[in-house]
Amino acid sequence: MARYVVIGGGIVGLATAHRILLDRPDAEVTVLEKEPRLAAHQTGRNSGVIHAGVYYRPGSLKARLCAAGSRSMVEFCAENDIPVRVCGKLIVATEEDELPRLRALHERAVANGLPVRLVSPAEASEHEPALRCVEALHVASTGIVDFTQVSRALAGRAEQAGARIRLWARVTGIVTRGGEQVVRTTAGEVVADVLVNCAGLHADRVARLAGVTPSASIVPFRGEYYELRPERRDLVRGLIYPVPDPRFPFLGVHLTRMIDGGVHAGPNAVLALAREGYSWGRVDPRAVVELVGHPGLWRLARRHLRYGLTEVRRSLSRRRFARSLARLVPELTERDLLPAPAGVRAQAVTADGALVDDFLVVAGPRQVHVLNAPSPAATSSLEIARHVVSRLPTDRSPG
Template identity: 75%
Template sequence: MRYVVIGGGIVGLATAHRLVLDRPDARVTVVEKEAVWGAHQTGHNSGVIHAGVYYKPGSLKATLCKAGSASMVEFCAEHGIAHKVTGKLIVATDEAELPRLRALFERAQANGLPVRMVGPQEAREYEPEVACVEGIHVASTGIADYKAVCAKLAEITEKAGATLRLNSAVTGIRAGEREVVVRTTTGDIVADVLVNCAGLHADRVARMAGIRPPARIIPFRGEYFELRPDRRHLVNGLIYPVPDPQFPFLGVHLTRMVDGSVHAGPNAVLAMAREGYTWGKIRPRDVADAATYGGLWQLARKHLRYGITEVRRSLSKRRFAQSLARLVPAVTAEDLVPAEAGVRAQAITPGGDLVDDFLIVAEGRQVHVLNAPSPAATSSLEIAKYITARLPV
């Protein structure tokens, strides 16, 4: 059986890796348009190994993230990849947030996670500079070098006999009853089964293959700062606010990375390109895709105030610092230096709803991963098992 995987991020590589493990006679090809693996969402995230606190019990995110946090730690340990199980604090900074915090605690318990409610004094035992009225300590949260995970997955998969093509952009797909032909800039690939893990371009790839996706990818830029090196001591691990349950975004937070740097963010604003890592990156096709999509306008009508808040914070380092200071009062605007941004591929339905769960569509001899933002990196090894179990043998 011949399999072609489109997309060389962590989900695509993990899927190819699982295929060569489970089906040693399979012929697997991975195509990636960039010159390196994990160039986009994988290589621009905060490096967190999520525990699975936020996700609806029984959802794909809840089940795959919980299992994935364990399998990712195991994979990193086995292959000598930088990682650490640090735990994290989710904190309520005023009394009004306590009902949401306690509801989140109940959800975490329903997901079977190692969590504890902590008061202000105990919270400061973990994070001496934190401010809160109450918090949740999540023991199984960690951090990892996901770029290194991608490199190792590619190495193992190629050694097992798969064909991996970088600098190979997909230009067209012809899907028949018995086989699929993927046209690329490095030649055609004929396969029996297609797996679409194209991330920011997953809906476009699905349409190329004759699939009508139930949602459209809209790019949101996640903007980060870092703490100056002499201010990194303000954060020991990970400090998060209580999230707004209406949104998949977790709010600006503080994360000590595997290299010791402390990232602050992300803010979330609409990007003007699917790979729009800066305000100046504008791609007319991507702007038109978003502007002509009724689902985005419906979303904007529902959540205009939230969007304005994010834009204001994007334009003002002072506002960004104020958001962080709610968590750690010692943080000031002078402590922040710009860091690399990321772009989240967020699927939105025609009715203007954010697709909250992973969205994986199987049709005939094709599987399309149409929504896999955070915690996809954490969950990637388990997403790969889920996909592979649904592929023809």
């Protein structure tokens, strides 16, 4: 019986544990999570969007796994009685000079095989009466769900199949001993034949503990959200996104009607001073030292200084945040916004300052490391799990 240890109790780690046991029912699987609950960070703090796969380079892992994942996620939710809604979304150009980017996005979506079409302002208003635009891209297969509920269902199914999930188990060391992976944690030692690193915000740190030097390091970017006051939720029926700037992996502040009926606004993207830095006041000295010593971050900052300053100003001013949203829905004002919990995106950045724009999965003997899995990782999680398991050794021999 092969023994597997999965580090990380977010949706990717839980989906991977579940997939191992589906494909290899005789396996022994242990999931290690450092928090007292599952899905505590990226999984539980995102906007709940099931992405269609519009934005990603055709042929890339993101494009392939997101398109497949949007389908398999909806199917999984239906099978497990998890509320889900395929509501579609509008990506909108609010100025004429944004039209070339919108049409390029349309071409990319078509290349990715997605059900999309360009619509006029009048057609867009049929979906979103309060919207202002000069043209929009309608994406029919986008949906919404609560990914924390999905994670709980994955954990339950994995446990039913024999997995052990250990909370409060922060990894402190990893040693390869003969043919075994020895993982030392704050909750004791776990010995396995194969290690799978799905540690999200800490994936590069875990890789280094395991003796792997990542080609890129995690830089945490905080995404701050507001929500609309209940009496103003009727201004947004579904999902409204701006046309993104292709130089960045961030989609710009947008409006999302959540599965519970609330409407979230955001996120922006500012550098976080802790891997779990959900506010300006959360500063981790270790993370600051890593950021200061990251040559890629300095190169990235020099190239995109103006963009970064714009995000910081929006972070510090509700008025600026509201102004960005009013480009999409002119009736929105800062009085309509209430603070909502922030999230942190684990974005891998290379030493030359490039943002890693695809999922990054690295396999070695007896180890697989998921080193870059930001959005749309939640959407793609079931397919990322398939991809990871396909790269695992099939027996106790090194793979």
